[in-house]
Amino acid sequence: MTDETQTYSDGSLRHLLTLENLSADIVGEILDRAESFLSDNERKANKVPLLLGKSVFNLFFENSTRTRTTFEIAAKRLSADVVNLDISTSSQSKGESLLDMIDNLVAMQADIFVVRHSQSEAARTIAAHVPKGIHVINAGAGSHSHPTQGLLDAFTIRHFKGGFDGLKVVIIGDILHSRVARSQIHVLKSLGVAEIRVAGPKTLVPSSISTLGVKVYDDVDKAIDGVDVITTLRIQNERMEAALVPSAQDFYLEYGLTRERLALAGAKAIVMHPGPINRDVEIASEVADGPQSVILHQVTFGIAVRMAVMSLLVDSDGGDD
Amino acid sequence: MTDETQTYSDGSLRHLLTLENLSADIVGEILDRAESFLSDNERKANKVPLLLGKSVFNLFFENSTRTRTTFEIAAKRLSADVVNLDISTSSQSKGESLLDMIDNLVAMQADIFVVRHSQSEAARTIAAHVPKGIHVINAGAGSHSHPTQGLLDAFTIRHFKGGFDGLKVVIIGDILHSRVARSQIHVLKSLGVAEIRVAGPKTLVPSSISTLGVKVYDDVDKAIDGVDVITTLRIQNERMEAALVPSAQDFYLEYGLTRERLALAGAKAIVMHPGPINRDVEIASEVADGPQSVILHQVTFGIAVRMAVMSLLVDSDGGDD
Amino acid sequence: MTDETQTYSDGSLRHLLTLENLSADIVGEILDRAESFLSDNERKANKVPLLLGKSVFNLFFENSTRTRTTFEIAAKRLSADVVNLDISTSSQSKGESLLDMIDNLVAMQADIFVVRHSQSEAARTIAAHVPKGIHVINAGAGSHSHPTQGLLDAFTIRHFKGGFDGLKVVIIGDILHSRVARSQIHVLKSLGVAEIRVAGPKTLVPSSISTLGVKVYDDVDKAIDGVDVITTLRIQNERMEAALVPSAQDFYLEYGLTRERLALAGAKAIVMHPGPINRDVEIASEVADGPQSVILHQVTFGIAVRMAVMSLLVDSDGGDD
Numbered sequence: 001m002t003d004e005t006q007t008y009s010d011g012s013l014r015h016l017l018t019l020e021n022l023s024a025d026i027v028g029e030i031l032d033r034a035e036s037f038l039s040d041n042e043r044k045a046n047k048v049p050l051l052l053g054k055s056v057f058n059l060f061f062e063n064s065t066r067t068r069t070t071f072e073i074a075a076k077r078l079s080a081d082v083v084n085l086d087i088s089t090s091s092q093s094k095g096e097s098l099l100d101m102i103d104n105l106v107a108m109q110a111d112i113f114v115v116r117h118s119q120s121e122a123a124r125t126i127a128a129h130v131p132k133g134i135h136v137i138n139a140g141a142g143s144h145s146h147p148t149q150g151l152l153d154a155f156t157i158r159h160f161k162g163g164f165d166g167l168k169v170v171i172i173g174d175i176l177h178s179r180v181a182r183s184q185i186h187v188l189k190s191l192g193v194a195e196i197r198v199a200g201p202k203t204l205v206p207s208s209i210s211t212l213g214v215k216v217y218d219d220v221d222k223a224i225d226g227v228d229v230i231t232t233l234r235i236q237n238e239r240m241e242a243a244l245v246p247s248a249q250d251f252y253l254e255y256g257l258t259r260e261r262l263a264l265a266g267a268k269a270i271v272m273h274p275g276p277i278n279r280d281v282e283i284a285s286e287v288a289d290g291p292q293s294v295i296l297h298q299v300t301f302g303i304a305v306r307m308a309v310m311s312l313l314v315d316s317d318g319g320d321d
Numbered sequence: 322m323t324d325e326t327q328t329y330s331d332g333s334l335r336h337l338l339t340l341e342n343l344s345a346d347i348v349g350e351i352l353d354r355a356e357s358f359l360s361d362n363e364r365k366a367n368k369v370p371l372l373l374g375k376s377v378f379n380l381f382f383e384n385s386t387r388t389r390t391t392f393e394i395a396a397k398r399l400s401a402d403v404v405n406l407d408i409s410t411s412s413q414s415k416g417e418s419l420l421d422m423i424d425n426l427v428a429m430q431a432d433i434f435v436v437r438h439s440q441s442e443a444a445r446t447i448a449a450h451v452p453k454g455i456h457v458i459n460a461g462a463g464s465h466s467h468p469t470q471g472l473l474d475a476f477t478i479r480h481f482k483g484g485f486d487g488l489k490v491v492i493i494g495d496i497l498h499s500r501v502a503r504s505q506i507h508v509l510k511s512l513g514v515a516e517i518r519v520a521g522p523k524t525l526v527p528s529s530i531s532t533l534g535v536k537v538y539d540d541v542d543k544a545i546d547g548v549d550v551i552t553t554l555r556i557q558n559e560r561m562e563a564a565l566v567p568s569a570q571d572f573y574l575e576y577g578l579t580r581e582r583l584a585l586a587g588a589k590a591i592v593m594h595p596g597p598i599n600r601d602v603e604i605a606s607e608v609a610d611g612p613q614s615v616i617l618h619q620v621t622f623g624i625a626v627r628m629a630v631m632s633l634l635v636d637s638d639g640g641d642d
Numbered sequence: 643m644t645d646e647t648q649t650y651s652d653g654s655l656r657h658l659l660t661l662e663n664l665s666a667d668i669v670g671e672i673l674d675r676a677e678s679f680l681s682d683n684e685r686k687a688n689k690v691p692l693l694l695g696k697s698v699f700n701l702f703f704e705n706s707t708r709t710r711t712t713f714e715i716a717a718k719r720l721s722a723d724v725v726n727l728d729i730s731t732s733s734q735s736k737g738e739s740l741l742d743m744i745d746n747l748v749a750m751q752a753d754i755f756v757v758r759h760s761q762s763e764a765a766r767t768i769a770a771h772v773p774k775g776i777h778v779i780n781a782g783a784g785s786h787s788h789p790t791q792g793l794l795d796a797f798t799i800r801h802f803k804g805g806f807d808g809l810k811v812v813i814i815g816d817i818l819h820s821r822v823a824r825s826q827i828h829v830l831k832s833l834g835v836a837e838i839r840v841a842g843p844k845t846l847v848p849s850s851i852s853t854l855g856v857k858v859y860d861d862v863d864k865a866i867d868g869v870d871v872i873t874t875l876r877i878q879n880e881r882m883e884a885a886l887v888p889s890a891q892d893f894y895l896e897y898g899l900t901r902e903r904l905a906l907a908g909a910k911a912i913v914m915h916p917g918p919i920n921r922d923v924e925i926a927s928e929v930a931d932g933p934q935s936v937i938l939h940q941v942t943f944g945i946a947v948r949m950a951v952m953s954l955l956v957d958s959d960g961g962d963d
Contacts, residue, residue, distance in 0.1 A: 046695070047694070047723075052368065053368035055394060066746070069727065069747075072725060073723070073725065073750055073751060076723040077723075077751075081368075081394070081397040081398075083393060085390065096598075097600070100597060100598060101597070104387070104596060104617070104620050105390075106617075107617040107618070107619075107620035107621045108620055108621070108623075108624060109394060109621070109624060276742060277738075277742060279742075296746070296748075298749075299750055300749045300750070302750075373689070374688070374689035376715060402689075402715070402718040402719075404711055404714060406707060406711065407707070417918035417919075418921070421919060422918070425917060425918070425938070425941050426711075428938040428941035428942045429712060429941055429942070429944075429945060430715060430719075430942070430945060
């Protein structure tokens with residue numbers, strides 16, 4: 001089942017909206033391309049002229065400096081011109097409709113829209129509307145999806161574990177509100193990961209999640225036992241305030257990734273987190289800074305993955321429609 | 322009558338402050354240059370190195386994301402460095418005078434100032450103050466002038482109608498508060514347009530407008546009859562609130578550009594609007610999206626026209642003073 | 643006594659945090675390099691590719707459009723990519739710690755951090771934390787230090803006076819709250835300036851200042867007598883409100899640099915000010931605009947000095963650690 005808004009009829013990528021139903025071939029192409037952007041020392045992506053003369057518009061309908069910065073850096077590494085639009089101060093306030101605004105930005109020569117919006121359908125609505133040759137990247141939508149995060153998670157796992165065959169991974173924490181969890185599950189299923197586990201407070205693990213093909217664990221220790229990859233999710237303060245989790249201290253005791261819990265996974269397991277971390281809430285400070293943590297590598301890889309997505313979309317312009 | 326602040330003594334352009342008294346020669350030079358920047362498919366302006374090493378400072382004393390973005394894109398297409406200054410948060414708040422601030426920005430190597438200010442004289446004051454080799458572009462001032470809008474309107478008309486000989490154009494709506502109307506009238510007069518008509522509610526059409534050489538119509542249907550070009554102006558909500566126009570619905574009935582009214586102009590007439598549009602207030606949605614609408618072309622041409630103005634100003638540096 | 647955070651063990655510069663104990667050799671290297679960036683007409687620094695592919699992150703924890711703009715322009719002149727981060731709207735609001743945020747930005751490929759923070763230790767804390775190859779520039783911290791301002795002051799003096807031998811300089815005004823005064827004193831002492839004087843209201847001249855090797859004057863006329871260089875400092879309105887100085891008019895009468903007072907220094911003395919100026923408060927308008935004022939030259943030289951610091955830091959990457 002292909003996503004007709006997201007891909008051309010020949011299967012090549014036109015927009016990046018969701019990792020649901022994205023083929024393992026396309027994911028692999030993105031990860032390979034991201035690899036090619038990393039410098040020898042893996043600390044940085046080299047500057048390349050692939051998007052010279054192209055314009056990337058960051059359309060952030062909700063504030064996320066961290067995500068916007070990663071896209072801005074990725075676009076500049078590709079030599080694109082970057083325009084940051086704070087939509088709350090733009091013509092939206094003049095009562096212009098979303099699609100009229102998009103039409104105008106297209107006419108202003110936008111090539112790629114990076115869209116962050118609280119409503120999960122906004123990026124798709126824009127993608128369905130823009131003419132051929134214009135590309136939309138979903139940079140996070142409500143609690144639904146955050147595809148470039150899922151891709152960088154996959155890149156990180158492949159980088160450190162060599163592949164996806166026979167892997168066991170666990171995601172711990174606020175599964176309910178996490179676009180990160182959802183996106184990681186979609187991409188890892190597509191890549192054939194054998195076993196995906198989730199664990200967290202019952203109030204934060206929707207029972208429907210098992211329909212995605214993951215195993216739900218009540219006991220976080222059992223969930224961690226023997227896995228190769230652990231992703232801990234950020235607990236928002238709002239959850240504590242809404243009494244969905246008891247308190248930061250209690251959460252840490254029951255679900256926090258301590259050194260003791262990490263030992264259950266073994267010394268070769270890697271620890272991931274989408275950031276920003278709450279030290280000693282969802283993850284022990286010593287684990288976040290420890291030798292098994294690849295959290296900061298995820299950030300660096302995220303630049304390369306975003307470069308890969310942008311350059312792949314532009315390359316796909318040859319595809320039929 | 323030449324404008325001694327705006328032009329060098331040899332008549333070449335030093336600043337772009339107003340279209341009043343700007344010669345048809347200079348306007349034609351700008352339009353020709355803009356044409357040269359459009360790519361073959363007319364969707365985009367190509368990236369050129371004409372302003373490489375130059376710095377364009379966007380000085381926006383009032384917020385206008387749309388206009389700022391068009392200048393930012395135009396400057397980046399010319400390979401200039403762009404600095405966006407939000408003046409409300411700058412040293413203005415430290416009680417620095419406008420001209421002291423300008424002196425400092427000139428010392429910071431500004432080459433071009435793009436100035437948006439509620440007071441029509443601000444751009445001229447800055448232009449009269451800066452040393453030779455520094456250029457000022459008025460990016461809209463109160464209800465008085467918006468010269469790059471007038472130029473892009475002229476470009477659009479020339480593009481679609483082939484020239485200005487014997488043309489009949491009409492501008493409909495809030496003439497009183499519109500810098501767009503004023504700028505379009507100035508440039509079209511200069512280019513020899515035979516007949517310029519204006520129509521709108523009496524509260525929004527100043528009687529003095531006829532001194533600019535335009536015909537005032539009470540009846541919008543008669544105003545539209547037989548014209549080649551129709552510009553509809555945005556009605557601000559503030560006008561409704563101030564009871565200058567009855568209501569959005571009533572305005573649409575009396576002055577809105579419906580398909581029926583457009584038919585009075587004939588099938589070859591083009592429909593323009595400075596944006597953002599109020600659908601079904603000053604213009605019917607089906608007309609805005611219809612085959613005679615060139616509204617989005619205006620936006621694209623606006624990038625090319627702004628590139629043309631910036632590059633022409635810098636080229637004029639050889640002019641005597 | 644070397645600053646182990648600021649310099650490598652071979653003495654080359656790793657970060658620019660303070661001018662205290664910065665060697666005359668390094669200062670001279672920065673000033674020479676800044677000279678090389680100035681164009682022949684001295685109005686501008688040429689665009690050079692020295693930082694092509696590098697990323698400069700402006701981290702402004704307190705608002706200073708003027709200072710941020712000078713660093714932004716300097717970085718763009720060096721062909722760096724520039725990312726401006728308004729920290730109040732960033733993940734700081736998500737409760738992320740300062741150093742976690744820095745770790746993330748390093749992982750996002752920052753090469754240089756330009757840090758403005760109300761607390762003087764913030765830039766040093768970041769500098770002590772980042773890995774080798776990442777550089778921190780203090781862009782002003784509380785009332786303590788503003789090293790690039792001190793360097794541009796030194797550059798300006800050397801430019802107009804030919805050197806520092808036997809020079810007499812005076813700094814007038816709010817010495818107590820001025821990072822400018824402190825930084826200028828540090829760098830001029832290091833460069834061997836023979837006589838540094840300070841003068842101002844007793845409430846604004848800390849008695850401890852004499853430990854820096856400067857002479858404190860009660861009588862501003864005596865302080866000015868026979869000097870080669872006069873720096874007037876901005877009086878903040880807050881000082882008036884806090885009754886630390888009587889009123890703008892009274893301050894001008896007692897300490898303002900009038901033409902009469904300037905005459906005491908002689909016709910060859912130069913007048914400096916860090917900007918923005920309060921006309922007819924700390925400096926007479928006619929003096930600020932007069933032939934002895936080099937205030938706007940300071941701004942232009944500031945771009946070249948900041949380019950020099952950034953490029954020197956990156957060049958130092960070969961240094962051992």
